[in-house]
Amino acid sequence: MANSTTEKAKLTETTPVTLMGVLAPAIGWLIPGAGHMIQKRWIRGLLLFVSIVTLFLLGLAMQGRIYKANGGDILDMLGFVGDVGAGALYIITLANDWGQGAIAFATADYGTKFMIVAGLLNFIAVADAYHIAIGKKQ
């Protein structure tokens, strides 16, 4: 009886909201790897930054297409969600009108996917930064 009560209490316990628990994911989304760096995980942060930024920039260089907010095809919406994960990279790309795509290049499709995956990988990195911030991970 007591055991099930303790177990239920553990399941429902919530993590207290801390400044780092909000700041790390937010900064980590904006600048890939920064959420780790502000928590003094320098090498991890740098590796994440290099990996995600390189993937995104390669995608742009391969004439990939950037997705804007849209209410159309489900795949277009998913593409937007992926791209938005790249944070400042996405904002800068939109602001400069880059990522228009180029059907003429065979590898442009790879470029589009590279940018989406870069954003999705950054979402994973943001979640990792959050877990470090709340003490769930070292």
Place this chain on the structure above:
Amino acid sequence: MTITLNHFSAALVFSLFASIVFGITHRETTRDMVRYGVYCFAMFLGGVLVAGWAMWVLRR
């Protein structure tokens, strides 16, 4: 500036960076991160090779 990568090079680059991120985010210690990253890289590339040969067999 336009970069053109062939299919295998694109897969290699993708696998490398995805494996680095997976290794860092899915494991706790440095040793485990490296091991898991290498494992992911091997799986990605292995998958590419298997899929390629599978498509070749299907096309025959």
